[in-house]
Amino acid sequence: MPEPNRLLRAARERLPSPSVPGERASRADVADGVTRWLWETTRTRYPFDAHYVAKLERGVVRWPSAAYRAALRHVLGAADDAALGFATPTRSSGPAVPSSFSAWQADAVVEGAVITTEQDLVPTSRRSLLATAVVLVGSALATELTPFLWPVAAVAKPRQGASAFRAVELSSVEEFVRFLRRGRSISGSVARSVAVAQLDSHLRRLKAAPSGTAETRRAFRVSAELADIVATMAWDEAAHGAAQRYFKLAAQLAHVAGDGALAAVALASLARQCFDLDQPADGLEVVQLAQYATRRTASPRLRAVLATREAWAHAQLGDALAFRRSVRLAEDYFSEGFRDGDAATPSVRSLDEAELMGVIGARYRDLSRHDARHAAHAQDYIGRAIALRDPDRVRNRVFDLVGLARAHLITREPERAAELIGMALPDAAPWTSGRVGVKLRDFHREAGAFATVPAVRDVREVVAAKLAV
Incomplete structure (x- = not known):
């Protein structure tokens, strides 16, 4: 009983x-x-x-x-x-602690992660469990993330007979992570199921690894990167419940690994998802949690990343004063340059000048929804981003062009907007099923006010045909 x-x-x-x-x-x-x-x-x-x-x-x-x-x-x-x-099923008997704290400790994190990947690998479960997983908001989301502020419990001594990771195994998984990140930035064609399968295999190996060793911490870190990649893939597919679960998992795994920067970046991605779902207050709370947790350890470039996320929230909320303050901080932190360790952290290493300009410009466009006078700033920043973009960052350039076109709609320059979309469409094809398609649909909807302009009418017909709008 x-x-x-x-x-x-x-x-x-x-x-x-x-x-x-x-x-x-x-x-x-x-x-x-x-x-x-x-x-x-x-x-x-x-x-x-x-x-x-x-x-x-x-x-x-x-x-x-x-x-x-x-x-x-x-x-x-x-x-x-x-x-x-x-109480979590894996928690041993002993002094009672808040279960939300236990859920961020090593054994519980791995156990929960394996359950998540198991559900995601079974097709029926993907449809019924993860694809329709609830997106937590408000206090429910905050409660799940608050343990990020707490230290990881002291690890036990290595277990007798445990199978340790070998350096060659870890290097192989790390190379796979680099391959996935290159694939996402170039073609967007890497299947999420492949990444989930690799994560599941790695986690099962991690369950049997000794605790407290340098190799095990390295294994937790690479697990966090894999979870972050899977989360981004799910987000791109609009599977927001699954994406949120994996972003949280990435933060937990990085937290256990002792990599506060990687955990903060995972939370920054989760905040970005909140903005995508029009939950700016939740996104602001998440990014401020990441800022507070890394207040003593963050490099200037990580602070710049987090400041852009904070600016995003203020833009959606229409708080122009707070937005400009966050943008100034992001630019000031960025000007301090790279530090040791920045190259190892996704989002931080990719924040070059073009990315900074593009992000700020897109956020000015968000702010212009509250006050159209900000659209000119959006055009200026995004234009600078396009001029600075690495030609290999094709997907980013597509986002820039679509964002700039939408800014020109706000300033009532429909012909220029149509021209920019025409420039973006040839390169957009590989990603129209994901967020690029979402942004093109936004343009199609917003350009409806100018549907009688011939150039706009023509490009809207092309967009509609590509996206089955």
């Missing part, structure tokens, strides 16, 4: 019933509160009912999903999962 979850039942019984004055909350009351909160925060209907609450109280289920835990904490007014009697 499972051990009853007395803490959860006590928390329910402390809650007044919203349906029967003077009574304690029933399981149905709790279920109603959970489903209502989940709908309000995620716009997703969940099959959470009184029968499931009963299973939780009987101890049949000891570790519900992250979304259910967040909702129950909210409804029952709990500070953390431990207050509701929830």
Whole structure:
């Protein structure tokens, strides 16, 4: 017989019933509160009912999903999962600690990562579990990420008989990571399933590795890079629940590896996803978490990356003063140049002058949605980015051209906008199923106001044919 979850039942019984004055909350009351909160925060209907609450109280289920835990904490007014009697299956007996803390420790991170990759590798599970996974927002997301501020627990001594990674194995996986990053930047054709399969294989190897060795820390780091790549692929496919899960996983793995810069970059990517989903307040909270956690260790170039993400949030929120302050910081940090270690961190090593100009220009375009006078700044920055771009960064140049075209729509220059889209389309074909396609659809929609202009009409027809709009 499972051990009853007395803490959860006590928390329910402390809650007044919203349906029967003077009574304690029933399981149905709790279920109603959970489903209502989940709908309000995620716009997703969940099959959470009184029968499931009963299973939780009987101890049949000891570790519900992250979304259910967040909702129950909210409804029952709990500070953390431990207050509701929830504990990860891998946690050993001993002094109670918040389960959100445990979830960021080495064994729990690997265990959760293997479960995620297992689900993603089975086609039916990919459709029903990860592809439709909930996107956490608000306090639910913040609660999941807060342990990034806490230190990793001291690791145990190497286990007897554990199979250590060999240097040649790690070098092979690191070369695969470099191949994936090159493939994403050049052709965008590397299958996500290949990356997930490699990550799954590496994680299973990591489960059997001794803890606390330099090789194991290196293995955690390369796992983090693989998870970040898979997250970006999922994001490109608009599988946002899966992408968020992998971005968080990348941050956890890097945290365990002791690489704060890589963990911060993973959180910066997660923040960028929030902006893509029009959740700027969440994105701002995530990037400020990364900034605070690395306040003593971040290089100037990492600070520049994080400042551009902060500017992104302020642009979407329409806060021009805060936006300009963040942009000035990004430019000042960038001017300090590279430091040791920057070349090892994705997003940091790729932040050259062209990328900085392009990012700032795109953010000025976001700000111009609140005040069209900022569109001229967007055009200036993106124009400089195009002039500076490495010819091999084709995908980035396509983003620049589409972003610049959209800025010219704001300043009511439709012919110039159509010309720029015409320049982008020949190179855009390999990526139209991903975010490039999303940006072209944005242009198609925004250019509808100028549909009677012949050049705009023609290019919109080409875009519509390519994207089946």
